[in-house]
Amino acid sequence: MxxxxxxxxxxxxxxxxxxxxxxxxxxxxxxxxxxxxxxxxxxxxxxxxxxxxxxxxxxxxxxxxxxxxxxxxxxxxxxxxxxxxxxxxxxxxxxxxVKEYHTTCLLGCETDTYDSEGAQVRVAPWRHVTRESVEEALKDFRGELMQSPPIFSALKMDGKPLYEYARKGIPLPRPIEKRKVTVHELELIEWKDSDHGYRYPEKKFTEEQKKAVESALRSVEQAVEVKDEPEQEAPSPQPPTAFILRMKVSGGTYVRSIVHDLGHAVGSAAHVVTLTRTRQGxxxxxxxxxxxxxxxxxxxxxxxxxxxxxxxxxxxxxxxxxxxxxxxxxxxx
Structure with missing residues (x-):
């Protein structure tokens, strides 16, 4: 005792x-x-x-x-x-x-909050993504990175939260400032495939909301387009692929951004469905x-x-x- x-x-x-x-x-x-x-x-x-x-x-x-x-x-x-x-x-x-996290990632859909609490912004193909392709892509997410905070974050630019620009279609006055972060360790620890109960959020962005995001980003990025990319294969009742990552990162690292960007890196989309901070100092x-x-x-x-x-x-x-x-x-x- x-x-x-x-x-x-x-x-x-x-x-x-x-x-x-x-x-x-x-x-x-x-x-x-x-x-x-x-x-x-x-x-x-x-x-x-x-x-x-x-x-x-x-x-x-x-x-x-x-x-x-x-x-x-x-x-x-x-x-x-x-x-x-x-x-x-x-x-x-x-x-x-330094903090450590375990996070479950769900392929094929990205959301405004980069996690399952948000609304669907767009869907993308996911069946082509393999465990090997994810592990190969992870190599580019280790070490020192310049990471962009999500446009739907509460960070302010000229006194206005970023999410306000995105929701109202207000052009960003300048690019979102990137942060230097360090990913000390990053590994795929479980490939769940379709053996899980996770689903995409029911709430979806309207075409008007998508146009607002495009309008906000086009002022600082070229050829911005927010649209769904349907699967080429016939629809299947099986759930999209999910997998679990373990990471050890510096303070200020956006775990959700890593998952979001990883989805793009493998030619799909992705968002966080579970997030556990296993260590803080x-x-x-x-x-x-x-x-x-x-x-x-x-x-x-x-x-x-x-x-x-x-x-x-x-x-x-x-x-x-x-x-x-x-x-x-x-x-x-």
Missing amino acids: PKAPSSLPVSALFGVAKPSGPTSMSVLDTLKPLIASSRLFVAEKELKKEKGKTRKAKHVKYAVKIGQGGTLDPLADGVLVVGIGKATKKLGEFLDC RFALEPTEDTDRGCVPWEAIQEATKDVGEKDDDGWTRWEREVIDKLEIVEDR
């Missing part, structure tokens, strides 16, 4: 195994009342006052800081690094650290190094929000024990 810190309360970092579905902010909102009512993070005298929180207008202001070191979109699951107290000042280092879903730290299971957090449960002989509940086992103390408070 992990030993609790000798001096309480503490400022600390720990990883949470975020599930697919909730936003990163909602994960923090779920954690806040638990953190604010635990002697692990809040002084006993503060707990006795207002159970770690004070009321101001209609909002609850907690007596302890909490933040996260790198947002995961609702679709994504995996490692979310959380900082408590003075440890929130250390969260910036996790934005630029020294926090990992499956620790492999002596310096690695695991992640608190989401089930333990959810369970505690309904009923914190009984305390053990040392006065700790299950979720607190899980955190004690995984935390990294930054500075005593």
Whole structure:
């Protein structure tokens, strides 16, 4: 059984195994009342006052800081690094650290968000794509790359989000600035072929929406055309090919862009249907190094929000024990 810190309360970092579905902010909102009512993070005298929180207008202001070191979109699951107290000042280092992901790619369709949460922008042939052709194409995606963020991202150009240009057909004032990123490792770890249950999003771009994207891009790119490329072969009831990639990348890398661009590289289209961050710095879903730290299971957090449960002989509940086992103390408070 992990030993609790000798001096309480503490400022600390720990990883949470975020599930697919909730936003990163909602994960923090779920954690806040638990953190604010635990002697692990809040002084006993503060707990006795207002159970770690004070009321101001209609909002609850907690007596302890909490933040996260790198947002995961609702679709994504995996490692979310959380900082408590003075440890929130250390969260910036996790934005630029090396991260590892597993992602499932579905061929034959690209979407506005580059993942299954978006709408179909266009479809393309996929039956000609083999495992060998994908592995050959991956060679061009390793090492240092200049990567273009998606036009439907929230990044701003002249004060306006890129997605606004794309949706309204406003010409881009200049090309989207590319970012230098590093793909340390990239490999195909599973070829699922058609043995899966993934399907294209039901929502589709209208012809008007496609024209808007073309209009936005034509100001900075030549011969831009957004249109479907039907399969030459007769339609088949079998699902399009899917495969899983494992990658180790630098901070700022768009995993979805790698999948999107890979689809083009093999003469097709592709989007992300699952995305798992398996590692963020020294926090990992499956620790492999002596310096690695695991992640608190989401089930333990959810369970505690309904009923914190009984305390053990040392006065700790299950979720607190899980955190004690995984935390990294930054500075005593």
